[in-house]
Amino acid sequence: MTLKFKDLTVKYTMFDTLKDGGGDININSNTNINTNSKTNTNNNSNSNANTDTNTDTNTITALDNISLEINKGECVAVIGESGSGKSTLVLASMKLLASNALMSGQIFLDDVDISDMTDKEMEQLRWNKISIVFQNYGDVLNPVHRIIDQVAEPLIKNGESRSVALEMSGKMLDHLKIKTGRDVLFPHQISAGERQRVLMAMALITDPDILVLDEPVSSVDAITKSYLAKVIKQQVNAGKAVLLITHDLSFAHLCSDRIAVLYSGMILELLPSQKLLDAPCHPYTRALVRSFPMMERAKDLAGVRGAPPSKISGATRGCIFQQRCTQSIDICSQKQPQAMSIDGSNGDGDGSYVVCHRGGIATMVCVNNISKSYGDIEVLKDISITLDEGEILALVGETGSGKTTLAYLTAGTIKPDGGKIVFRGQEVGTIDKKEFFRTVGIIYQSPKDSISHRFTVLEAIAEPLRIHGLFDDSSVQRIKDALNEVQLPDEDYFMQKYPHELSGGELQRVAIARALILEPDLLIADESTSFLDPSVQAKILKLLLDLQNNRGISMLFVMHDIGVARKVSDRIAVLHNGMIVENGPSHRVISNPQHFYTKLLIDASKGNEIE
Amino acid sequence: MSGTGTMKSRKKLAFQQLKKNKIAIIGLIIIISLAFIALFAPFIAPHDPIEQNLDKRLLSPSGEYPMGTDDLGRCLLSRIIYGARVSLKLGVIVVGIITVIGVTLGLISGYYGGIVDEIIMRLVDVVLAFPGIILALAIAGALGPGLFNVMLALAMVGWTGLARVVRGSVLSVKQKEFVESARALGCSDLHIMTRHILPNVMAPVIVLATLDMAFIILAAAGLSFLGLGAQPPTPEWGSMLNNGRAFIQTAPHLTTFPGLAIMVAVLAFNFLGDGLRDILDPRQQRELKE
Numbered sequence: 001m002t003l004k005f006k007d008l009t010v011k012y013t014m015f016d017t018l019k020d021g022g023g024d025i026n027i028n029s030n031t032n033i034n035t036n037s038k039t040n041t042n043n044n045s046n047s048n049a050n051t052d053t054n055t056d057t058n059t060i061t062a063l064d065n066i067s068l069e070i071n072k073g074e075c076v077a078v079i080g081e082s083g084s085g086k087s088t089l090v091l092a093s094m095k096l097l098a099s100n101a102l103m104s105g106q107i108f109l110d111d112v113d114i115s116d117m118t119d120k121e122m123e124q125l126r127w128n129k130i131s132i133v134f135q136n137y138g139d140v141l142n143p144v145h146r147i148i149d150q151v152a153e154p155l156i157k158n159g160e161s162r163s164v165a166l167e168m169s170g171k172m173l174d175h176l177k178i179k180t181g182r183d184v185l186f187p188h189q190i191s192a193g194e195r196q197r198v199l200m201a202m203a204l205i206t207d208p209d210i211l212v213l214d215e216p217v218s219s220v221d222a223i224t225k226s227y228l229a230k231v232i233k234q235q236v237n238a239g240k241a242v243l244l245i246t247h248d249l250s251f252a253h254l255c256s257d258r259i260a261v262l263y264s265g266m267i268l269e270l271l272p273s274q275k276l277l278d279a280p281c282h283p284y285t286r287a288l289v290r291s292f293p294m295m296e297r298a299k300d301l302a303g304v305r306g307a308p309p310s311k312i313s314g315a316t317r318g319c320i321f322q323q324r325c326t327q328s329i330d331i332c333s334q335k336q337p338q339a340m341s342i343d344g345s346n347g348d349g350d351g352s353y354v355v356c357h358r359g360g361i362a363t364m365v366c367v368n369n370i371s372k373s374y375g376d377i378e379v380l381k382d383i384s385i386t387l388d389e390g391e392i393l394a395l396v397g398e399t400g401s402g403k404t405t406l407a408y409l410t411a412g413t414i415k416p417d418g419g420k421i422v423f424r425g426q427e428v429g430t431i432d433k434k435e436f437f438r439t440v441g442i443i444y445q446s447p448k449d450s451i452s453h454r455f456t457v458l459e460a461i462a463e464p465l466r467i468h469g470l471f472d473d474s475s476v477q478r479i480k481d482a483l484n485e486v487q488l489p490d491e492d493y494f495m496q497k498y499p500h501e502l503s504g505g506e507l508q509r510v511a512i513a514r515a516l517i518l519e520p521d522l523l524i525a526d527e528s529t530s531f532l533d534p535s536v537q538a539k540i541l542k543l544l545l546d547l548q549n550n551r552g553i554s555m556l557f558v559m560h561d562i563g564v565a566r567k568v569s570d571r572i573a574v575l576h577n578g579m580i581v582e583n584g585p586s587h588r589v590i591s592n593p594q595h596f597y598t599k600l601l602i603d604a605s606k607g608n609e610i611e
Numbered sequence: 612m613s614g615t616g617t618m619k620s621r622k623k624l625a626f627q628q629l630k631k632n633k634i635a636i637i638g639l640i641i642i643i644s645l646a647f648i649a650l651f652a653p654f655i656a657p658h659d660p661i662e663q664n665l666d667k668r669l670l671s672p673s674g675e676y677p678m679g680t681d682d683l684g685r686c687l688l689s690r691i692i693y694g695a696r697v698s699l700k701l702g703v704i705v706v707g708i709i710t711v712i713g714v715t716l717g718l719i720s721g722y723y724g725g726i727v728d729e730i731i732m733r734l735v736d737v738v739l740a741f742p743g744i745i746l747a748l749a750i751a752g753a754l755g756p757g758l759f760n761v762m763l764a765l766a767m768v769g770w771t772g773l774a775r776v777v778r779g780s781v782l783s784v785k786q787k788e789f790v791e792s793a794r795a796l797g798c799s800d801l802h803i804m805t806r807h808i809l810p811n812v813m814a815p816v817i818v819l820a821t822l823d824m825a826f827i828i829l830a831a832a833g834l835s836f837l838g839l840g841a842q843p844p845t846p847e848w849g850s851m852l853n854n855g856r857a858f859i860q861t862a863p864h865l866t867t868f869p870g871l872a873i874m875v876a877v878l879a880f881n882f883l884g885d886g887l888r889d890i891l892d893p894r895q896q897r898e899l900k901e
Binding site for chain 1: 787791796798802806810891
């Protein structure tokens with residue numbers, strides 16, 4: 001059996017919202033209401049009243065035009081932040097939406113459209129054809145019934161005799177590793193992990209064709225999680241269609257075949273699961289991946305910048321992710337993007353697609369077959385590398401490997417001998433020099449050398465503004481803000497200090513403030529922390545990462561320490577003798593280095609002896 | 612606080628630093644005194660500087676003539692006082708011109724390099740191929756006698772050394788990261804040259820310019836001696852020194868006093884120049900403060 005959503009839109013009227021006390025809470029509170037009543041719903045008779053012409057501001061859009069198909073023998077995961085509409089999707093799949101929900105669009109079980117079905121008709125399908133594992137809240141199970149009875153309940157409801165039902169229930173609990181003897185306990189007597197397995201048992205007991213799992217692992221330990229993944233896989237292999245709702249990316253990656261990324265009620269991207277962690281297409285998916293703690297990743301966690309948009313219907317024009325996006329352009333705030341398949345044509349919802357005006361994460365810098373020599377010394381040989389919008393790339397290699405040359409070539413301060421560098425679709429040499437330098441900021445290795453010793457802090461930070469003719473009455477305040485942003489005092493005495501009166505860490509912060517005052521889109525940091533002691537280095541790196549995350553800029557870190565690179569970058573490119581010998585996601589490069597030189601760098605970084 | 616506020620306080624700070632730099636203060640006092648003397652020469656000078664008194668030729672310093680008299684019986688002190696007018700004006704103007712020319716060409720040559728550098732440096736080679744005084748002589752000769760023409764001639768040959776030195780300094784400064792950084796911010800070449808490079812090449816310029824001052828005064832004297840500069844009987848330190856050479860055995864005061872005058876003026880400019888260099892460099896400033 002397949003489960004298919006077609007143009008599904010769910011809105012909640014504000015009346016209930018106000019009563020419940022908030023938009024996001026509203027959705028969850030609905031979940032509670034329904035989970036408490038478990039299988040029966042008496043109050044969703046209005047779901048058929050599909051009067052979805054309502055774009056008034058008194059409704060909240062929970063789901064917007066969702067089209068998704070979960071085939072037999074397939075698991076599709078839906079991931080997203082809290083409040084993205086995941087739980088509404090779960091409830092809609094079984095028509096368990098609250099009374100204030102207005103639903104439009106269709107939901108198919110195989111070819112049967114269930115969106116027009118009455119409650120009575122739905123009763124026949126619920127728990128027979130489709131069942132749900134509800135989110136594991138403390139009160140999700142009825143506290144006055146034994147768990148074995150609660151698991152047996154759907155069977156009894158379907159006409160099974162109590163004794164057979166209890167026997168089957170016992171077996172199912174046994175299958176889900178609830179120890180014999182514990183199945184007669186009450187919900188409050190079992191652990192959260194066990195409770196989760198009980199919920200799973202309840203869903204599986206009627207052997208439905210379609211399984212909807214709502215955050216099945218949100219409160220369980222890693223061991224239980226891995227066991228549940230096994231159970232889910234078994235169900236998929238048995239030919240069931242599984243809709244997995246989760247915010248656990250690694251679990252989604254582990255269990256599912258495809259992943260839909262839900263944001264503020266819209267699917268922004270549908271992609272094969274194996275691509276999720278290494279090659280997400282949508283900036284939001286990448287931000288989610290960055291936010292998620294994963295064992296093999298060493299990079300510091302960074303949340304998705306900003307806050308989700310208003311859910312009041314019609315509040316957002318253009319792309320809903322635009323305000324938090326790292327690569328938005330003019331059109332993004334004007335027009336809603338259409339789904340595009342990854343190869344660039346219009347997607348039909350079946351294959352993987354991304355909903356983005358720019359066709360997913362765009363390439364900011366594309367270095368094509370660059371070579372550079374200083375006299376007879378060939379520094380770079382036929383280098384090709386790309387840097388995406390909002391990405392942090394670390395160029396790693398020993399001194400003299402050509403890292404800085406490559407960074408300066410990218411920054412346009414030196415010219416290549418061969419090949420070309422394309423910045424946002426334009427060759428660097430052809431872009432208006434002043435305009436280009438406004439979008440690229442550089443932090444140099446030594447702040448002592450990179451800031452003229454004849455400038456005060458104020459003058460040093462003001463210089464970029466003056467050069468670009470942007471210095472005006474408000475600039476001093478802007479400079480003060482910039483100083484605050486890099487955690488330096490903004491008092492007059494400090495702004496009148498000269499570089500030699502500041503410590504290395506302070507001066508590097510001034511250099512960062514100077515590089516960021518023009519709000520560049522690309523920041524190049526050339527060994528910017530190698531002069532600093534570990535404590536100051538940590539502070540500066542953290543500061544840079546925070547700024548990167550807040551501003552959504554792309555960064556190119558040039559560093560010789562691969563150990564530091566793995567903490568800060570999304571991707572590592574290893575340079576050796578003027579060539580890129582390895583280039584991949586940081587965790588992949590670190591955990592499974594392919595080139596001997598990368599291995600050497602990692603070994604050296606660990607403090608091992610190098611032969 | 613505003614940008615201008617900072618500038619004001621910086622000037623104030625610079626003045627405070629200057630006050631602490633005794634040598635620079637001495638230089639400044641001497642220069643002010645010389646300027647004062649030049650300005651009020653008619654009131655200060657005890658005698659008429661061009662009035663000859665053949666009865667009192669080659670007198671040694673005495674109460675009436677504190678610096679003695681020259682071969683035509685003119686009061687040496689009065690001539691030196693009046694000479695400050697000509698010599699200082701000549702020195703300051705010519706040094707000003709050669710500094711502007713030398714620094715500008717040196718900056719352009721060093722900063723742009725390549726063909727521009729080649730052209731300017733070959734021009735320097737051509738000028739340097741002739742002994743400076745001979746070339747100045749030729750130019751002044753072609754232009755005709757007169758103080759203005761001498762200044763022009765000296766300016767035309769004097770800038771080369773400065774251009775060379777500035778070019779060398781620029782070559783080193785332009786490799787510095789802060790210049791790279793300014794370029795990466797989208798600075799215009801003019802901004803980089805004036806705001807970033809020029810202040811860092813001023814130290815040798817100031818030293819050279821003050822030394823040139825002496826050379827110019829003496830060279831002007833040489834040209835005057837040949838009848839191309841200040842025409843007799845105009846009192847001028849260089850020509851006074853030259854005149855006195857013939858009597859160095861019998862009346863050494865004729866060379867000593869003009870020589871001393873030149874030395875004092877040059878030293879004063881040198882002292883002030885050194886002080887200014889220190890004050891204009893924020894790093895030196897703080898050291899002085901401590």
